[in-house]
Amino acid sequence: GAVVSQHPSRVICKSGTSVKIECRSLDFQATTMFWYRQFPKKSLMLMATSNEGSKATYEQGVEKDKFLINHASLTLSTLTVTSAHPEDSSFYICSAREGDGQMPNYGYTFGSGTRLTVV
Amino acid sequence: GQNIDQPTEMTATEGAIVQINCTYQTSGFNGLFWYQQHAGEAPTFLSYNVLDGLEEKGRFSSFLSRSKGYSYLLLKELQMKDSASYLCAVGDSNYQLIWGAGTKLIIKP
Numbered sequence: 001g002a003v004v005s006q007h008p009s010r011v012i013c014k015s016g017t018s019v020k021i022e023c024r025s026l027d028f029q030a031t032t033m034f035w036y037r038q039f040p041k042k043s044l045m046l047m048a049t050s051n052e053g054s055k056a057t058y059e060q061g062v063e064k065d066k067f068l069i070n071h072a073s074l075t076l077s078t079l080t081v082t083s084a085h086p087e088d089s090s091f092y093i094c095s096a097r098e099g100d101g102q103m104p105n106y107g108y109t110f111g112s113g114t115r116l117t118v119v
Numbered sequence: 120g121q122n123i124d125q126p127t128e129m130t131a132t133e134g135a136i137v138q139i140n141c142t143y144q145t146s147g148f149n150g151l152f153w154y155q156q157h158a159g160e161a162p163t164f165l166s167y168n169v170l171d172g173l174e175e176k177g178r179f180s181s182f183l184s185r186s187k188g189y190s191y192l193l194l195k196e197l198q199m200k201d202s203a204s205y206l207c208a209v210g211d212s213n214y215q216l217i218w219g220a221g222t223k224l225i226i227k228p
């Protein structure tokens with residue numbers, strides 16, 4: 001089945017530094033990738049949707065200059081948390097969708113998540 | 120607005136059956152998904168319903184009634200490893216997933 005690799009799984013960084021999270025679809029071409037944030041005991045919060053070769057679409061309230069998303073190829077999307085602060089500490093999850101989005105019965109394939117801790 | 124409701128927490132006994140309900144109100148409907156999520160891990164796809172009725176997959180079944188905006192996930196022969204959060208999500212008119220807050224299922228011996 002479809003596999004999405006997300007790396008790193010855990011990262012600890014100092015306040016003010018930047019962290020890059022990678023999301024790769026290993027055996028399919030992901031025309032669309034999604035980035036989520038999840039707080040403890042809460043559901044997934046969509047941050048942005050990225051389409052290969054175009055700018056990401058950010059959800060309301062998500063700072064695009066702080067959360068930089070790049071979807072340079074059909075198999076790779078990256079999320080960079082810039083100038084990280086302790087309140088950015090969270091669980092970040094990527095998801096990839098195969099095809100043109102007209103067949104959601106594929107299901108969305110999720111990466112394994114990244115636990116970011118900013119100290 | 121868009122809204123998906125499911126119970127916050129449920130408790131069941133090992134070997135028993137549990138039904139987790141989900142009601143939704145969304146702009147458009149392109150299928151309903153159920154995901155399982157263990158603590159600290161990403162969600163795992165369980166089922167997808169786009170037509171009314173029951174879809175059975177081993178110990179797990181999912182039901183959909185589009186006219187009622189209602190779905191349930193049925194788990195049979197519960198095992199301790201089924202302790203997890205179960206997320207209901209609906210694909211809206213843009214094929215974006217709208218997520219419920221999840222139901223934490225606690226299995227007791």
